Amino acid sequence: MTEHDFESIQRIFERASELAPEDRLDFLEEACGGDTKLISHVAELLRSHDDPVVIRAVEQSWPRPVEVVGSTNDSAGRRIGPYRIVRRIGVGGMGAVYLARRDDDQFDQEVALKLISIGIPGAEAWSRFRDERQILARLNHPHIARLLDGGMTSEGLLYFVMEYVDGVPIDRHCSVEHLEYRDRLRLFLDVCSAVQHAHSMLVVHRDLKPANVLVDRSGSVRLLDFGIAKSLEAEQRETLTRTGISPMTPEYASPEQARGEPVTTASDVYSLGVMLHLLLTGRLPYELRGASPAEIERIITSAEPEKPSRVVRSEGGDPALVRALESELDLVIARTLHKDPARRYATVDQLAEDIGRHLDGKPVLARGDAFSYRAAKFIGRNRLLVSAAAILALVIVAGSISTAWQARTARRQAALAEAERDRALVESRKADEVARFLTGLFEVADPTSEVPDTLQVDEILDRGAFRIESELNGQPELQAS
Template sequence: MDTASGEDQFQHIFIAALDLSGEARDAFLDKVCRKQPDLREEIEEILATLDPTELTGSKEKRALDIFGFCLDLDREARAMYLAKVAERCAEVREKVDKLLTSHGEAADAEFIEASPMADPEQVPSTGLKANDVVGPYRVIHEIGRGGMGAVYMATRKDEEFEQEVALKILPYAMATQDLISRFNNERQIMANLSHPNIATLLDGGATDDGLPYFVMEYVDGVPIHDYCDFQKLTIAARLRLFRKVCSAVHFAHQNLVVHRDLKPGNILVTAAGEPKLLDFGIAKILRPGSHEPVTLTESGVRPMTPEYASPEQVRGEIVTTESDIYALGLLLYELLSGHRAHRFGNRTEEDVQRVVCDDYPPRPSVVFWERFQIERARGTVVLTPESISEKRRTDPRRMERQLRGDLDNMIMKAITKDPDLRYASAEQFSLDIVNYLSGHPVLARGHSPLYLMQRFWERHQFAMMTTFIMVVMVLLFVVTALVQHRETLAQRRAAEMQRAKAHFVGEFFSDLFAVPQVGGPAGEIPANLITDRAMRRIQEFYPDNPAVQAAVMHTVGSVCLNLGAENQAESIITEALALRREQGEARDVAESLRVLAGIHARRRHFDKAECLLLEARSLTEAEDDQIAALMDGQVLQDLAEVYDGQGRHDLAEPMLWRALAVFHNQDQRDPERVSRILYALISHYQELEKWSHEEVLLKWALEEQIQAGSDEYLVHTFARVAEKLRREGEHARADYFLQCAFDLSRETYGAQHRLARNLEQALREFDETGVAEPEPNDSPLVQ
């Protein structure tokens, strides 16, 4: 079946409606325009100008209106329309003819002479009108014309059954032997093709005058590109619809038929969404087992539609199935991008051949961004990225991403100039579309490892993301469980160690004091006795637990150090350190290093102390927990004292501030430790006679020490405050803080302690001056 575009349909329905009037016209329009109300409205608007009442009044105005409508009509429709105008008012007709003549398009202008296959508008009329009879069929109206005759909508005239059909007949003027042979060839092709997406041949025969005709199912549909736009089909939906067209074309190829005129107007889509392939008028039959077509063309004529023709067709070469693959590529180009790959207009045959055979169109993802203006019978249409993407239910950026890559390459492979590089068959083209829709690699892109990985990821993105999330969750669970298990073991080990130390210390010292002492003042126990007895008991209590041995030895060494037995303390701490190194617990090793460094610092062996503390620092920095951070703060404070002892005050100051930051910023802040570091900072600055920070640090130290209840350091801070006030000439306030320091020292250390006696001596010197005691709140430091 030949069909025309939506514009051709408009022309033919209009011509049929011209011969009708009144209720007959209304019934006809109701039937043929029931799904196209806009089309009916346009036709009735033009027909309304033939109303006699409309032709009265200003003839110039009516002539201008009719002239405007004439420009939208083809030659035949215009001639018939003007004939009706002349019947009603010859004067208006004359005015319209003058306007058309001046416009260069007079209604009686001659057709340009050319092959009857070149332009469907040049196909002669068959002379059939509505209600004419052809065989058992009654003509309703003309549907369209093409290079192989005219097509009418018809119905059977007998009573057996009623069925709307499409009747195709060859006009008298075209009834040459060659065209009759070609017409019968099309009928034979249609008879051999039975496929859901190919229009079905129902009947055939000849008129009483010997003109051949055949009858096909009437396809009530619209061209495929219009259907896709009307329905606003997405890219994926258009691809699925296109696959049905590929199926029909592949079926024809399997039956040795090359269509040779695949274009949107030859593929109608029904209301049910099924495409129907039409018009096998210029199709070729291939010899079985060969791709060489049987020669059926007349000399000098190459029947084709240039915008959808392959290079082989344009050059007049032998046409095979590869030409249909090329046309399918051009069709998909238009369905997806919204633009035709080629637009020729009034170009010469040489221009057409150069463009089709040599020039490649822009890729669909590129041409999509172009703005293009199209002149149609019913107005101007402007193609824009926004309008095109809106008809595909997307936006321009997203649509470009969809076209770029696989779809670009698939289309460009189908329309390559070399037939051997195109898809081998319509089925292969269709299968590549399946690959694209399912996320598999497409044949047109090759199989590079990077591309294969990309498609695998896109195809399994949800599953891979889900798997990845599950793996991460499992890993997090395992890591969390391991960390918690480690913390639990550490806490259990620490608790066991504390119990062991407490038990050992209790038992050891009970036993120690129960033994009669030899030598020395009563109540005093020699340090060597403590260490010797401790080492023996440790071996007895924990022979197979070196970790507990090391912890207990460290505790005993600390006791000895507090008793002033530095030598014994050094010996036992060194042994504990050796055991802890074997156990590999960084915090325990750092703890013993710190105590050992303190012993050397007391002896003013600052270089040895520095080495030990730097080693301890390297261990605490490597650990990432709160306990290690606290240990690191203690090491920093110890290093500052060592640097001060070495006279390297520039290194001591930043160490103290860093230590202060550690203890001050902890979640469980230690006010006592903060107060100690503040006192160390005060002493550091007073040693260097730097007084700028003194008042702030003294206030801060008093607050922290009072909060912590750190009487030991509070005594020293009161004394420091007194020194500051005395230096500033505030003797009364200085005397007050000195008295506070003395009273607190007696409570803390006892009246006979060296610090208490020194403070008492300082107070006597103040009393000799006779200065009165101030009120406590008078001091700005207290405030």
Template structure:
């Protein structure tokens, strides 16, 4: 058994006021060691005895903690019953009890008669350390003179040698109870909090750290109808750069001082890091958190249910939720109660917390004390800025944020600059006072004008970049039409760099890559264009849903196909092809089949009755789309009819060969195996012909419109699976096409820039 170990546990247990909590702590610290438990229990029992242990032998069986508590209570009543005189003070009733002291209401008899609060050391607690701490509190209070700190009137020692001091009797209730009982709104709570910050700042200027700020140590009373907060109980104060008493106060190694829910991480650390005034800033932050939300950052119930080491870990390592987050996660009943106490609806209270108040509170309770407010007055000033609608220091000072605060405070100055100028001229004639008011208004107008000038400059810069981007886009189109892929790519790329948030720059380069068969690069640019939030245009997005589906971006495919279906622009054929490339549901397939027939009739029925363009689409593609829609709907005979009709349009539709994979699928489903084999052969012949043509004469670009080509490749793959049971074998010519296309973009000889 280690004597040092048992003393450490003994000293730590003395800091715990509740007998049951103290007993649980001792049991956990001894970890099943009966000898250690017996030794610590004896020390605690002897410490709490009212009589002198030297005069009596140690009993074999130790009393329980409840018995000890009752014994101490009887001792208190015996030593300090009502009517007892302590110096010139007559004790009336006990109103408080701390770790080592008792607080009484007392009547001063001489030289004046008044009612005071008298604090005296508990009987049996007159150890060197306790007396030193008691005298430190007495000296700390005597040094301070502030309306929000309980004043000390007198001090002395009883005939039995017990130190006491007399202070102002605060007839108040704890801070949080007062605010809730009187249903103070957020502004009133913040104004009350400001007075507490001023009191703590006064203590810090006197070189005193409180170290145990919590609602029960801030009593609030009404004085002339105005709430007055009083900071009390400087029982565990710490002096900065001075000695409060000539007696030694030893803060024990591995001893945690304070109340866990309000304790700063450095207090819980119990390391060589010294505790300074920023520890009180943390506790003030917790007070503010509780005033706003009705709860401490770490819920007290949780802190009381965990072991000592876990308690320290939570305080030192876990990040608490912001006040607005805490409010948004409260249960309905609790949220309603908290909001009612602050005279706001739950949603409005959460909205009020979000922003500046979140920033202020989270800065005050930052784990790193170097990032907290440097002083209590700095915290109070930031709260005052919030109340006055000014930018707070805790929040990152973005230009937009500061401007919004300025605009909110100066709406009239920003909207009536000309009237302000007139008021200035008039004010100089009327009186000097009015001239000062007008001068102030003119200053506000000057600031607004400067901000407007800055905004105009930014707008001019944006317009200039937009103009240059449009010039580059026009040049890129000219190069693309001339087949100069390298210069076209360079022009479009420069456009995206000149104005990165210009929708058309990304769309143009994406279209170039699609024409070259560089599907992944095209999909990347189309994604960027969609992220910029421009309305979906069915004309510009022709073939883009098919491309997303082909490269495997199914989420973008589904969203774009849906947006195109709701778009007021673009042809019906474009919208149908974007939806047919996937496997739609039975209900959607039936709708698409109806729309396919409407496509042939040159009309489209929208839910709002608006007409759309369809007449410019050749009949061949319309028949192809209608046949495809019937195939998806399971109407095989009608699908074959429409697809066969589309073959008759081959002379005016060069891409008619894209029908063959769909015909092969339709013939297979109809049981016409011979016709399916012929269609499949024609599909392979078309594929080989187009691949060879792309390599030999097209610099790797698709020989037919790129959206027709990508649909053909997808339907060719589906037909192969249905007819042969497996995907078509990899064709090296497809990789060769990509290589040729990349080479065309990179290696084309630069020509003089064509005119837009």
């Protein structure tokens, strides 16, 4: 059966499903041109479409997580297209994934081959298969597994072929390698990069979880399984609601997914938050094992998870991780897990930016703009610069103090010198005055008058006393001299 044959089946099925059951047989005979094989395929789709037992069986088949297995099964050795199955490597609600090898003598290549589950009604399986192939063809990113091929088996089963990633889920890799929390954050940033690329192509993954994020032998992250991804350009498909199939894994589902509401990129942000919580604490935010569907929905939409820092501390975890969680990462995770999509990070890029800022020692957006917090972060990431600046500031302050003290001392010394100079001038003038006074004692008022050869002491003293009173009045210092 070719893809063209299945498109014919799909077209006839869609027209027949709109008719009353009693009118369908005549329509099928005419539309299929009497081709009994074609009539049989369409009739099988119609039975799956109409039979409530089949629909309930499909509903009950979900949810179940992908389980990685290593044993071979009955499909080993089977040839599908140019590929031969080696062993089954995973199984889930959408189908089984096999390790296969190209078997047409053109070149040797190991691939991951996914067969769409036959438990899902054929029309819906084909629609999802077609969507997934178109979605994967649009995605080209180093951390997203590439689509290689796709088609249909001779029995009408749908399959697609992707590059095989020989790796382990990201949470197991972190645990086995004993990665410290900063290395786990760096791996998580690669996941964010892949998801953001999908979002930039208007694609929402809708089932982000460690089983779909593998780390290969080189330590590189690879995002898998866009089997239930949704193109934001496409119309919402009513078949998902009609059958009751919920395309998600409950532990990683957002509140809006749990309520059956339309999903957006905010749903992937939430799932990334759950994954980040698991990578850092080793535990999921909520315990859902054994819970009924109604209880699962209540927990996801209403319960508040315990702070990651408390989880790590209660289990005696890394003190450095506890400090990192308490200071910032608790808030980052809380923002991704907010019940209201509008209160989460607007984009995966914003989430990645906050993780990067934490790794670089810069303030994270989730923490807010408190000056003391931002100042502390600046000091923390610029210790050498701040230390040098502090030393320089101390040198400047010390220099300023020293300069001021020296200037004050200089001014004081200058004032003292000036005072000494003034005193010297005063003393000099005083000496001159005294000398002039004493000389004057021996002078006579009239130079032409006769002067005796000698002057008597009492005459000199009388003359001096008279001159002191008359000439030095108001000059006590000179009078004392």
